[in-house]
Amino acid sequence: MELRLYDTLSREKRAFTPLDPTLVRMYVCGPTVYDFAHIGNARPVIVFDVLFRLLRHLYGAEHVKYVRNITDVDDKINDRAARDYPGLPLNEAIRKVTEQTERQFHDDVDALGCLRPTVEPRATEHIDEMRAIIEKLIAGGFAYVEQDHVLFSPGAMNAANGGLPRYGTLANRSLDEMIAGARVDVAPYKRDATDFVLWKPSKPGEPSWPSPGGISTPGRPGWHIECSAMSWKHLGERFDIHGGGIDLVFPHHENEVAQSCCAFHTPRMAETWMHNGFLQVEGEKMSKSLGNFVTIRELLATDKFGGRSWPGAVLRLTMLKTHYRSPIDWTAQALQESLDNIASWNDAVTPHGLDEAGSYPPPDEVIAPLADDLNFSRAIAEMHQWAKAARAGDYLAAKKLAGAADFLGLQRVAWDQAVQSCAADAEIDDASRAKFDALVAARAAARASKNWAESDRIRDELAALGVVLKDGKDADGKPVTTWEIAR
């Protein structure tokens, strides 16, 4: 099956052909570990997890290498460490912050049903590679040393002839436009406004490493160099897919391209550039000042958003309902609808006695839309059709639904529990439970003697308590009544 992916660089959907089909290579920009990841951070993690699964399906699990970095050197980390652990030496405090945040991040994305990437490299473990790239850039005339900083010169890159991309191609803007934009800060150590930092000096107490470029004072890397270093180390000078949020196109990815292509003299860094769209919360940009900032953890474990907690599968399904390049509006209503979908799928699948912990193969009807630039919505539409058929007794449809859910990482094994925990009767105490059961039994007796008035009175009484009854029949045709708490 042909895989087609939208490439940000060429701005078109193209057939995907791996450089080496025996090792498909993908790099995705991961978190900077200084605080709980917010729900916007979850989007690329989930989107590229699905792509990872699809690539493994198409090329074989052993033939896909997925690298997602962990950035553990950053000013925000330093600030957080100083704030949270004022008594500790900064380096120790930083380690505490990064280790704890990394653990939280893993817990969160595990709960979202994401596979671990093949490699999760840390920036601080790739300082040697960063220095090596910086030395190459200085030697090639693309970077220069000034006041203990090393700066990259996009101007020098564009002046060089042959074999290199033009700076600004990915972001679709020219160097002249950027200079004209003039909102760049003109630091005294920059020769040109558009030059950006590869390496900078560390203040006393800050993390520091021996500097490149013959600089005697120790320093630390700039923002963009880490991804050039880690992708090089783990995927090589050129690789297949580079992904991240749309906001990273400029400057982060543009500068990565500049660094890598100039260091290795290659015409491109990644063959395909993929960027997920932004997430809004209840129609507004998520920000701390608006008070609508919500972390993955808060959604999973608190009632801060929508008045209840939400299972990981519900968060994931909600994320997959919108195409990855479109903006997504994160609303409590959307989460509730996803929960209802999963409850309905669970009802459809359960009677067929499928192996919950087992894994069923993904149907082609789901692979096909996913292979068309990750059309999640169409894949999910198929699932609804199978659910319908499964409810009508179609075992094969139930298996397909399960296979699709397993493939999409929707944690079928947790559906039952997810639905239960959200049914609002999880916190019912035993006394109430016994009382409801007794009332249901009394009503059953009234119905058996056709005392409809009493039967309805009891139902009204239970309704007033927030309990909804469902009458049905068991296998022998005898009446059976179950109850649940109204949502």
Add this chain to the structure above:
RNA sequence: GGCCACGUGGCGGAGUGGUUACGCGCCGGUCUGCAAAACCGUUUACUCGGGUUCGAUUCCCGACGUGGCCUCCA
């Protein structure tokens, strides 16, 4: 100011130069003592104005609106 993306029915959200998306809701029906649940079915659409075309929601131009980026935010 520059660049970019998007604008689909009550809501969410696919897709397409001429034929059903799908889900939720609403409404009707089956079932039920009556309900609920379940199942079946129906309904409403392509921001506006031009243009290309036999025909445009789909292509082009413009307007309006929303969102994003423009040096460390996914």
